[in-house]
Amino acid sequence: xxxxxxxxxxxxxxxxxxxxxxxxxxxxxxxxxxxxxxxxxxxxxxxxxxxxxxxxxxxxxxxxxxxxxxxxxxxxxxxxxxxxxxxxxxxxxxxxxxxxxxxxxxxxxxxxxxxxxxxxxxxxxxxxxxxxxxxxxxxxxxxxxxxxxxxxxxxxxxxx
Numbered sequence: 789x790x791x792x793x794x795x796x797x798x799x800x801x802x803x804x805x806x807x808x809x810x811x812x813x814x815x816x817x818x819x820x821x822x823x824x825x826x827x828x829x830x831x832x833x834x835x836x837x838x839x840x841x842x843x844x845x846x847x848x849x850x851x852x853x854x855x856x857x858x859x860x861x862x863x864x865x866x867x868x869x870x871x872x873x874x875x876x877x878x879x880x881x882x883x884x885x886x887x888x889x890x891x892x893x894x895x896x897x898x899x900x901x902x903x904x905x906x907x908x909x910x911x912x913x914x915x916x917x918x919x920x921x922x923x924x925x926x927x928x929x930x931x932x933x934x935x936x937x938x939x940x941x942x943x944x945x946x947x948x
Contacts, residue, residue: 793888831889834916866903873946874907885910887921
């Protein structure tokens with residue numbers, strides 16, 4: 789089973805939007821980063837920030853990691869029900885992979901704060917591209933795994 793972190797485990801789009809506001813204030817730049825004009829989805833926003841930064845603002849990824857390190861303990865709360873279902877599925881031999889548009893370091897941090905990092909066979913970060921992450925997770929799992937994109941789908945798939 790392939791789980792999309794960005795929707796099923798956390799509201800990554802909202803977190804990236806908040807982080808983009810921080811980056812706009814912190815990094816400035818010419819032209820300045822207009823966080824309000826970024827795409828609403830995390831992958832689109834991260835790709836737009838990367839295009840804006842170019843070679844001029846090479847440290848934006850480090851600043852993004854810093855923002856997540858500072859805010860993850862408050863914004864990402866483990867869900868004991870979901871974590872129990874994930875542990876049970878993994879213990880039962882079900883191969884689970886997770887995909888996200890986040891950069892690898894941020895994805896790992898998110899999974900650690902959610903308390904579910906060890907449940908997954910593979911963790912694939914798209915670094916601005918959810919499709920790349922999904923492709924990597926499919927390759928890691930092999931075959932054509934079921935894709936779970938929402939929390940409701942996740943609970944249904946793990947309970948069944």
